[in-house]
Amino acid sequence: MADFKEVYYQLLDAFGPQGWWPIDGKYIAGDYSKPASESQMLEICIGAILTQNTNWSNVEKALEGLKNARLFTLKHLSAVSEKKLSALIRSSGYFRQKAKKLKLFAAHLLKYDSLTSFFNHPTKVVREELLSIWGIGPETADSMLLYAGKHPIFVIDAYTKRIMSRIGVCEQDVDYHALQGEFHKYLDADVEKFNEFHALLVELAKRNCTKSNPSCSTCPLNQSCERIGV
Ligand code: SF4
Known part of the structure; x- marks a missing residue:
C-alpha cells in the first residue's frame, strides 16, 4: 500500500x-495563519456550505454578494429572509437549500459568544454539534473544523x-x-x-x-x- x-x-x-483556505479570493502559499478574525472564520464556514456540489468560482461570486450586502455576521445571516439570501447566493447553485442551511447554521451558532469560543470546544463536541445542524454532513463539518477551527481532522x-x-x-x-x-x-x-x-x-x-x-x-x-x- x-x-x-x-x-x-x-x-x-x-x-x-x-x-488554502482562500480568504477574500486570495491563496497565499505556505501561510497557515488564517483565519485571523471572526469574519475570516465565518467566511470559511460559509464557503464550506456554499461549495457543496459546485465549483469554487461560483462560491466566490456568492461570497462577494454576501459581503456587499453586509451579511457577514451570524446575526445578520440568521435574520435575513431566506428569499433575499437565496437571491444573493444564486451563483452557488442549490441556492434555496443553501440559504436554508446558512440560516440554520447561523441561528445555531448564535448561542455562542463567537465562532472562536465555539471552536475552542473539543473536536468531538464541535463535530457532533455541527453534524446535528440540518444540511451539514461530515465533509462540510470537517472542512469547518480543520480550516476555520484548526482542529486536526x-x-x-x-x-x-x-x-x-x-x-x-x-x-x-x-x-x-x-x-x-x-x-x-x-x-x-x-x-x-x-x-x-x-x-x-x-x-x-x-x-x-x-x-x-x-x-x-x-x-x-x-x-x-x-x-x-x-
Ligand atoms: S493520475 Fe491518478 S491513476 Fe494516474 S498515476 Fe496519478 S494517481 Fe494514479
Missing part, C-alpha cells in the same frame, strides 16, 4: 503549498476517494470515516499538514487524476500508483 507520508511529500514537491471528499482508491489504499466507494481513519492512523495529527495534504489532493485530482482519462504520464504519483490509466 502507498505510504501516506511519501504521497504527501511527492505532491508537495511537485505542486508546492496551495495556500482530515477532510475526505470525492477527489480523495478517487485518488486513494486508484493508488491502491481503498475501494472507490470506501466509507468516509474508514478512509479518514487511515489518514489519522498514518499521519501525525498536524493541522498544517492536514490542511496542505487535502489541498494537494484536490490539486492532483484537477491536474492529473481526473474522473476519466487521467494524465498518468505526468502525475507525481505514477511511480507508486497501482492503477495507472484507469
